[in-house]
Amino acid sequence: MSNDRISDPSSPLILVDGSSYLFRAYHSPPHLTNSRGEATGAIYGVINMLKSLVRQYSPEQMIVIFDAKGPTFRNEMYSEYKANRPPMPDDLRTQIAPLHKIIEAMGLPITAIEGVEADDVIGTIADQQSKLGNKVLISTGDKDMAQLVNEHVTLINTMTNTILNPEGVETKFGVKPEQIIDYLALMGDKSDNIPGVPGVGEKTAVGLIQGLGSIDNIYQNLDDVAGLGFRGSKTMKAKLVDNQDQLKLSYQLATIKLDVDHGITSDKMFIQSPDKEKLAELYKECEFKRWLAEVLAGNSNSEPPLVGSTTKPANTSIDDQDEDSSIDAVSINKDLYQTIFTLEQWQSILAEINNAKLIAFDTETTSIDYMDAELVGFSIAYELNDDIKAIYVPLAHDYEDAPEQISLEQITPSLKALLEDKNISKVGQNLKYDINVLAKYNLTIKGVVGDTMLQSYVFNSTATKHNMDALALKYLGHNCISFEDVAGKGAKQITFNQISIETAAPYAAEDADITLRLYKYFDEKLQNIAPLNELMKNIELPLMPILSHIEHNGVLIDADQMHALSSEFSIKLQELELKAHEIAGEEFNLASPKQLQVILFEKLELPIVKKTPKGAPSTAEEVLLELSHDYDLPKVIMEFRGLSKLKSTYTDKLPLMIKPATGRVHTSYHQAIAATGRLSSTDPNLQNIPIRNANGRRIREAFVAPQGTKIVAIDYSQIELRIMAHLSDDKGLLTAFANNLDIHKKTASEVFSTPFEEVTKEQRRAAKAVNFGLIYGMSAFGLARQLDIKRGEAQSYIDKYFERFPGVLTYMETTRVNAEKQGYVETLFGRRLYLPDITARNVPRRKAAERAAINAPMQGTAADIIKMAMINVYQWLTSNDIQGVKIVMQVHDELVFEIDENLVDEYLPILTDLMESAASLKVPLIADSGTGDNWDQAH
CATH class of the missing domain: 3.30.420.10 (Ribonuclease H-like superfamily/Ribonuclease H)
Structure with a gap:
């Protein structure tokens, strides 16, 4: 290596731990893909961090060092080294080659040396430069690198923007840089599978080193260990004696090599001018549109990082307005x-x-x-x-x-x-x-x-x-x-x-x-963007304190009833387990997919409906549902799973979530989770308690009214179908809703060419599946599976539906076309849902995006309407100082109240009217209500 000094002594040589950057970027948002479905998030994250580093330090010399493929000398020394690490994910591995190409095209020196780790290359270069009196800055999040710190070498963690000099190392770890190897060896490292000494953690390692110094000195003074006073010091001598060889190995594994033959002379450390043509090609391939525009405009990596690249997150999109603006990284003082x-x-x-x-x-x-x-x-x-x-x-x-x-x-x-x-x-x-x-x-x-x-x-x-x-x-x-x-x-x-x-x-x-x-x-x-601004100011922001109010109200749970249900469910689960074992002819773990695969597909030789990504027969719910039509065991397994989930999620858990201060359960409502605008709830999730399931209804019975009050539930009737009628402007649907006809019966009459009065329950059930299936973009295959009929028959239902309701077909086709043009769809009130996969070459992904395009305006509009209803109700309650009425839950299209029993008759019509007047559609907005001593009775 040349003995040339760095040309600008005030500007350090920056050594970047590229592998540390890579994994950090991979596990951090945003998780991006390009339009071909190729992962690009790690590339984006690493390049963004490198740009930020260059901007911050304006270095003349900089090297990005990565781990090379294959084993290193440490694996030869200890075969179990890093053995517990999972293999690199495929969607990360595919990003490495293009990342290296981009770094090279940026003009940044890059290297990876076989047989050693990036740490060793960094350590060698840092040691060589330090001996020349040159400043070195190592950018990493790896604590092992602290052993390299001295008066010339410092570390920077760009995630926290913290710098470690010798004093900083001692403050952070409790030991000096020259003692870091002893510290790491004593503790071991689970992530690298370095064994260390059993029972030695951070505090013990610090106690040993501060008390006796190096490992060599510790072994020379073993009798003094017991007197060091840290927890476990009296038994530590025996552990040190028993594990001396293991500790010696750990010391060797934790030591960064300082003699790697890397072949990087000082002239190869200088940042070069970027290859703009190559960069443009690579940015275009990754679909980093802003960075591409920057390169084409003549800027380089000396410019601020353009955060908010238009690479599209998986299953998401970037707003068009966002694409047109370049955002400089903020300067924080x-x-x-x-x-x-x-x-x-x-x-x-x-x-x-x-x-x-x-x-x-x-x-x-x-x-x-x-x-x-x-x-x-x-x-x-x-x-x-x-x-x-x-x-x-x-x-x-x-x-x-x-x-x-x-x-x-x-x-x-x-x-x-x-x-x-x-x-x-x-x-x-x-x-x-x-x-x-x-x-x-x-x-x-x-x-x-x-x-x-x-x-x-x-x-x-x-x-x-x-x-x-x-x-x-x-x-x-x-x-x-x-x-x-x-x-x-x-x-x-x-x-x-x-x-x-x-x-x-x-x-x-x-x-x-x-x-x-x-x-x-x-x-x-x-x-x-006026519609979005109105949405923010008129719906989302006013709703926030209302949700806070509902959360504080909480809901009353009968804990004894929940406990009784848990006991009952336990007995039923045992019965189902015995029944499953009887059908299978042997005992097995019903909760184990692997054991279930063996029983279903090897022993019983049931048909394989679907396979997992690894090629094993799937035991997913949709597979069991399809098999349950013809076989008993899948039916039993499904019942077992459903009941087990209800028990673990609700009957066991809800009594434990009752707050002593209020005697109630208090959920958290989230406005910024579901892409369509729907609210969600957690801790507990009140949105997923089944209503069409007998056991689910029994759980709802345990949501009770306090003495002297009633539970009142008001929910919108077929709101998404009404929104479909409004958006599609279909005359048949508009007429049916205007005349307050049973929409499913009306659909059955049209699809099956049967007089309205003569429609059977079975025909209505099939028509209901058609109505809701189509607004969720269901295919003939999906409808056939749901109704257990042949695909051709299902297709004929769909064809007849569109023949009788042509406005719906026109709406769907227009929506698909507009979604492809705009990249998003909108609700009636301007809420947007972006659909990056709407133009994907991958057919399943594109079809999924098309289904979302059709459904999102309806589901999102329904979400907006219930939010506006909550605002209406709350404003009425507060402006009129109404007492005796509490909103205690919001679940999908439903509001649940506690109302003084002597006020129900007076206030129920007002509350119903407030909900029905939340929005004006081309068809009536109908809200159904119910009253009872518990939530189930109120339906």
């Missing part, structure tokens, strides 16, 4: 972040905040469950002299030696005044959660003008996940500090009150800062 410890500091900063016209607000709590969460602190961001300033106010960090903090009681009057001041506009990210938490402290937020999660969802429900980290990365080009970065992972994760304020404050302040930036970004975007 964390010097403008401040932690507020005293009342004097709070009062001083409060004057500044009160002069702001717009603030972002965010809480930090002890739990993601709003009913259990306790307030730990809060952050506020606001604009000051064209800069964004953010503060974090810790209130209840209670770890050992935590500094003194303001109490919430001290600042409640001024905080309450700030939050309730309508003249100061407030924004947040998933602000409903913050509203729920603050309600426990009698604090409310007024003047809410935006929620970035909802803005993103309205802007494009399928472009990305709508959590803040994903939005910041996609739309602002910023990698946020993640919760795991500050709280740890898995079993070792701590709650926010246990996190040091020094660590917590930048995380919390950044949350508010990024939220404010995202709000401004989305507000500008939505202002340019």
Whole structure:
């Protein structure tokens, strides 16, 4: 290697751990594919991080190092090295070659050396440069690299934007860089399958090293180990003695080589001019349209990364307006972040905040469950002299030696005044959660003008996940500090009150800062798309506090009834299991797909309906359903599965979810999950309790009315078919609904050429399957399977339907064509659903997109209508100060109330009318109602 020094001593040589980047990008959103269905998300993520790194440091020299294919010297040393790692996913492996080509075309030096890992190549180059006195910056998320740190070599983790110098290593790990190998060897590494010493974790390793130094010194002073005082120190000597050979091996495995023959001279480290023609070709292949446009316009990798590439996420799309704009990565100035410890500091900063016209607000709590969460602190961001300033106010960090903090009681009057001041506009990210938490402290937020999660969802429900980290990365080009970065992972994760304020404050302040930036970004975007802006302001944003109100109301569950059902279901499951064993002629685990495959397809030799991606016979529900028409065992298995799911999901679980403070179950409603606009609920999920199933109805019986009240359920009648009539303008459907005819009976009359009065129950059932099947884009094959008839007969039903209702066929064809042209479909109120697969070459994917195109306007319009109904009802309740009426649940097209029993007759007609007047269609919007002592009776 040449002894030339780096030409600019202030600019470090950057060594990028390409393999670390690759896996990080693969597991992070957005998960992208191009129009051919080829995965491109890892490519996009790595290139985006490299562009960001180049922009941040403007280096002259930089090398991207990847692991080479095949085993390394460590595998020869220890055959079990990394043996527990799963094979690389196919959709990641296919991205490696094009990624390498793009990096080369960008002019960035790239290498991979067989027989060693990227760590070893990086270690060798860093060591050589360090000995020359040159600065080296290693970009990685791998803790093993900390052993390379010295006065010339530092590490940067671009996900957290944290830099580790020698002091930083000691602060983070508790040991010095030169002790990192000892530290890693003692602990071992599960991910790499390095054995270490059993019973030695992070704290024990630190205790040994801080007490006795290196591993060699530990073994020279084994008798001193017991006196070190860490947990388990008295028995540690025996473990060290028993595992000395294993520890020696672990030390060798954990040591990064510093003598790799890499052949990279200093002249090969310089960043070259990009090959724009090649880059354009590669970007075009991956469908990175913005980056392609940038290259064609003459820009290079020295430009800011264009976050929000128009590569399409799998089964999603990117908004057309989004495609036309280039977004520079934001510049965050964390010097403008401040932690507020005293009342004097709070009062001083409060004057500044009160002069702001717009603030972002965010809480930090002890739990993601709003009913259990306790307030730990809060952050506020606001604009000051064209800069964004953010503060974090810790209130209840209670770890050992935590500094003194303001109490919430001290600042409640001024905080309450700030939050309730309508003249100061407030924004947040998933602000409903913050509203729920603050309600426990009698604090409310007024003047809410935006929620970035909802803005993103309205802007494009399928472009990305709508959590803040994903939005910041996609739309602002910023990698946020993640919760795991500050709280740890898995079993070792701590709650926010246990996190040091020094660590917590930048995380919390950044949350508010990024939220404010995202709000401004989305507000500008939505202002340019009037229907979406109206949807945000008139439906999604007003609905948010209403959902919070419903969540706090909760619903009453009869726990004793649930327990009794669980016991009954247990007995029934045992009976079904015995019956299955009897049919099979042997015992087997009904919950094991592998054992079930053997019984069904090898022993009983049932026909194989479908195979898994790996070629094994499928035992999926649709397969069992088809087989159950002719065979008993699949029917029993299906009944067992269904009952088992009801037991585990509801009868066992719901009693455990009753909150002691209220005696009720409190779900969480989500506005930004389902692409079509439908609400979903979790913890518990109240949307999926069956109503057409006897056991499901029995579960609904346990949702009860408190004494002196009734459960009232009001739901829309055949709302999606009514919306189909409105959208298709079909005369037959419009007439049937206008005359309040039974639509399924009317369809049966037309399809089967039978007088309306003579339609049989069986004909009506078949017509119902046709009606709902067609609005979900069902094929003749699917209809035949559902009705258990031949495909030709099913096709004749469909043909006759379209003959009698031609407007429906015209609507479907027009919708397909428009979806292909626009890339999206719309609800009646302007909500968009993007459909990237609508032009896919893969026929099944394209057909699925076409079915979604037909159904989404109906399902999405129905979702919009129930949301508008909730707003109507809530406004009536609050504006008239109505007492004795609670909304306790929203399930699909239904609202469920608790109403004082002596008020039901008075208020039920009003509530029904409010729901029926939520929207104006070409056919009547009908809401059916029921009343009872429990939810099932109310149907």
